[in-house]
Amino acid sequence: MGRPSEVRVRVPASSANLGPGFDSLGLALALYDDVVVSTTSSGVSVEVTGEGAAQVPCDETHLVVRAMHHAFATFGEEPPGLRLQCANAIPHSRGLGSSAAAAVAGAVAACVLTGRDVALEQDALLQVTAGMEGHADNAAASLLGGFVIAWETPGNTAARFHAVRRDVHAGIAPVALVAGVESSTKTTRGLLPEVVPLADAAFTGSRTALSVLAFTTAPELLMAATEDRLHQGYRRPAYPESADLVDALRASGVPATISGAGPTVLALTSDGTLPAGVDTTGFAVLPLPVDTVGAQVEIG
The missing domain is CATH 3.30.70.890 (GHMP kinase, C-terminal domain)
Known part of the structure; x- marks a missing residue:
């Protein structure tokens, strides 16, 4: 797979805990943030519309950009410049996993821009995104979809976070x-x-x-x-x-x-x-x- 110059990533919202499953259960929901990332010759530019547009930073400190930096450190050489266009539908600070969705969007975009296959890099993507969150329930749900069971192996720096995905019953x-x-x-x-x-x-x-x-x-x-x-x-x-x-x-x-x-x-x-x-x-x-x-x- 070559290195593309532009990628669009669509990431679902998530609900974590689901009652008793504190930091361990998550559910992906059909409400989405869309991020388009293009490589440029220098610098970082961020445009945000929708949820959080008036509150989030539009520079290197933007969460999607920070996730991309973390992921580039894992996947390969970082482009000289980046342009992000973020269209957000997931409400911020409401318990629907907006920060995890942003981390997943950035990490997945970086994975693609380095020529990697997202399907083959899901474990590495989980380490990057859950590492930023401190727990894997929201990140795993946004990354994998469906119902997820997540857990952590403290002290294992190579594979600290884990998750398995299951289909949700059609009656829910x-x-x-x-x-x-x-x-x-x-x-x-x-x-x-x-x-x-x-x-x-x-x-x-x-x-x-x-x-x-x-x-x-x-x-x-x-x-x-x-x-x-x-x-x-x-x-x-x-x-x-x-x-x-x-x-x-x-x-x-x-x-x-x-x-x-x-x-x-x-x-x-x-x-x-x-x-x-x-x-x-x-x-x-x-x-x-x-x-x-x-x-x-x-x-x-």
């Missing part, structure tokens, strides 16, 4: 309820205790295992499988309205969780609709099918 139709306010992952992680009761750890571990079955073959188990005692309760002060909405949806028979670090809520419906009696004031209701392919590449 996610709906994202996107809050109008932002949430900081750093802030919400700061609310978590250093130690949890053994009973809560055992409870959450059983639900995480059950989630793998529920998402792939037995969606009727999703209500039990999305129960959590590890993180959502401790984080409730950071997003009380979202936590109340999760409670209301579950009381109405819809398995629901906080999406990632919040404040978006993920409802796991069977048909993409919500019960009529649930008050969603303050939330944008977005039916989002599962993305089944992950990052997509088009070479210009």
Whole structure:
């Protein structure tokens, strides 16, 4: 494969944790950021439209650019200059994996521009993108699509992060309820205790295992499988309205969780609709099918 001068990468949003699977379970959702990267003779230019256009930097510190630098260090020689055009649809700081999507977009673009085959470099791409995130759940979902189980091998610098992908049962139709306010992952992680009761750890571990079955073959188990005692309760002060909405949806028979670090809520419906009696004031209701392919590449 030669070295192209332009590549377009389309990367899906993701929802992490899915209730009990803290830093280990992720789901790719059909909401996309598109990045077109062209090689130039010098410098870096970044154009951003859509979500975050007024907030993100348009220079070397842009997250996609930083991911590209990390990936070039892995895959090969960096071009003398880069031009990025980013069209963002994934809301920022809402718990839908916008930072992981940006990291995946940059790493995949760099992989292609160095003449590598993305399909053959997925493990290396996961190391780059999860390394920037500190965990692999969102990055793996955006990279691979579908439902992912991610884990870490501390101390293994060559292959620290791992993930496996599974198809999602056709009877699951996610709906994202996107809050109008932002949430900081750093802030919400700061609310978590250093130690949890053994009973809560055992409870959450059983639900995480059950989630793998529920998402792939037995969606009727999703209500039990999305129960959590590890993180959502401790984080409730950071997003009380979202936590109340999760409670209301579950009381109405819809398995629901906080999406990632919040404040978006993920409802796991069977048909993409919500019960009529649930008050969603303050939330944008977005039916989002599962993305089944992950990052997509088009070479210009």
